[in-house]
Amino acid sequence: MTRLIFLGPPGAGKGTQAQMLASDCSVPHISTGDILRAAVADGTELGKKAEAYMSAGELVPDDLILDLIQERLAQEDAQMGWVLDGFPRNVSQAEFLIKLLEKIEQPADFVVNLDVADEVIVTRLLKRGRADDEEGVIRHRLEVYRKQTAPLIDFYRDRQQLVSVDGNQPMEAVYASLQAVIRS
Ligand code: AMP
Numbered sequence: 324m325t326r327l328i329f330l331g332p333p334g335a336g337k338g339t340q341a342q343m344l345a346s347d348c349s350v351p352h353i354s355t356g357d358i359l360r361a362a363v364a365d366g367t368e369l370g371k372k373a374e375a376y377m378s379a380g381e382l383v384p385d386d387l388i389l390d391l392i393q394e395r396l397a398q399e400d401a402q403m404g405w406v407l408d409g410f411p412r413n414v415s416q417a418e419f420l421i422k423l424l425e426k427i428e429q430p431a432d433f434v435v436n437l438d439v440a441d442e443v444i445v446t447r448l449l450k451r452g453r454a455d456d457e458e459g460v461i462r463h464r465l466e467v468y469r470k471q472t473a474p475l476i477d478f479y480r481d482r483q484q485l486v487s488v489d490g491n492q493p494m495e496a497v498y499a500s501l502q503a504v505i506r507s
Pocket of ligand 1: 377408
């Protein structure tokens with residue numbers, strides 16, 4: 324049973340690492356960003372509400388995200404574990420998640436923080452070329468990360484759930500460190 328939460332700035336390689344790990348552990352990779360992008364592409368109500376926030380590099384309001392994650396974690400394939408990527412993104416989401424996981428009796432094993440230097444982040448994001456990867460939006464997403472998401476590092480450290488992995492190395496080396504941390 325694997326239940327992991329991934330933290331890290333945009334461009335840390337979170338998505339790639341979370342996806343590889345989920346696949347190796349045979350559990351779903353749950354990315355709120357992927358779910359939202361699919362909703363935008365499908366033109367659903369959720370997608371219509373989320374789109375403007377996403378293209379501006381802002382967080383989508385909690386009331387849209389909390390229902391979404393609760394429903395996703397209730398699905399059949401999530402009962403044997405999961406890797407969460409992109410959720411929680413702020414302290415109120417983290418508090419909601421703790422209560423939710425207690426209620427469904429599925430505590431997280433731990434929280435992985437992918438530690439990456441600022442210079443590495445902007446270079447990686449500019450290479451990715453996603454719709455919200457234009458330089459101004461990137462800078463704004465980093466600011467939002469620092470203000471709203473980075474406080475979760477201390478939040479989970481205080482709860483003794485945090486492990487840090489050096490994300491400045493090439494992808495394969497990061498994955499090897501990640502596996503070492505998880506096994507130990
Ligand atoms: P990501 O793919 O995780 O980088 O997410 C892309 C965008 O989706 C973010 O910039 C936000 O606009 C939105 N998003 C993803 N996850 C969340 C979340 N947990 N809370 C609020 N907004 C989110």
